[in-house]
Amino acid sequence: QVQLVESGGGLVQAGGSLRLSCAASGNIFSASAMAWYRQAPGMQRGLVATITRFGSTNYADSVKGRFTISRDNARKTVYLQMNNLTPEDTAVYYCNMRPPSGVNYWGEGTLVTVSS
Numbered sequence: 001q002v003q004l005v006e007s008g009g010g011l012v013q014a015g016g017s018l019r020l021s022c023a024a025s026g027n028i029f030s031a032s033a034m035a036w037y038r039q040a041p042g043m044q045r046g047l048v049a050t051i052t053r054f055g056s057t058n059y060a061d062s063v064k065g066r067f068t069i070s071r072d073n074a075r076k077t078v079y080l081q082m083n084n085l086t087p088e089d090t091a092v093y094y095c096n097m098r099p100p101s102g103v104n105y106w107g108e109g110t111l112v113t114v115s116s
Contacts, residue, residue, distance in 0.1 A: 002026040002105050004095045009110030012085055016114075020080040022095030022107055029076040032099040036069060036080045038091035038112075045094070049080060062088070085114045 008020040020036070033052050039045040049069035050058045057069050068081040078095065095107035 002028065002097075004097055004105055004107035006093065006095050006107040006110040009093060009112045011113045011115065014086055014114055014116050016085055017081070017083045018085065018112060020082065020093055020095075020110060020112075022078045022080075024076045024078075024097060024105075028099040028101075029097070030073045032097045034069075034071055034078040035096040035098070036078075037094045037096055038089075039094070039109075040091040043091075048093070051078065082112070085112075087114045087116050090114045 003025040004022055006020060006022045008018055010018065012018055031053055033050060035050040036048040037045050038048050046060065048060050048063055049067055051069045051071055059067060066082065066084045069078065071078045082089065090113050092109040092111050094109045097105040
């Protein structure tokens with residue numbers, strides 16, 4: 001019923017850019033808060049960026065000024081524009097959706113690898 005599918009990950013050199021996309025199925029996207037998380041090998045999953053249903057955004061300190069989260073309700077898609085990437089950004093990036101019900105939905109993740 002509800003499914004999140006990430007895309008846009010890949011291999012990029014330090015200083016490069018990638019744009020991740022997360023497309024949602026179902027009818028609850030517009031009412032939901034969206035977020036991107038990431039998890040590097042041997043580390044806990046951490047919050048990268050959030051965007052509310054009203055468009056308010058927040059970012060982890062490590063990505064402020066470099067990453068931008070946005071949403072397109074018509075396409076039921078949330079994006080993460082990642083600029084000036086560093087090897088420390090290497091991780092599996094996960095899309096998260098939280099509708100008013102409070103249930104969390106997760107994508108399967110997309111791998112971002114940044115080479116030095």
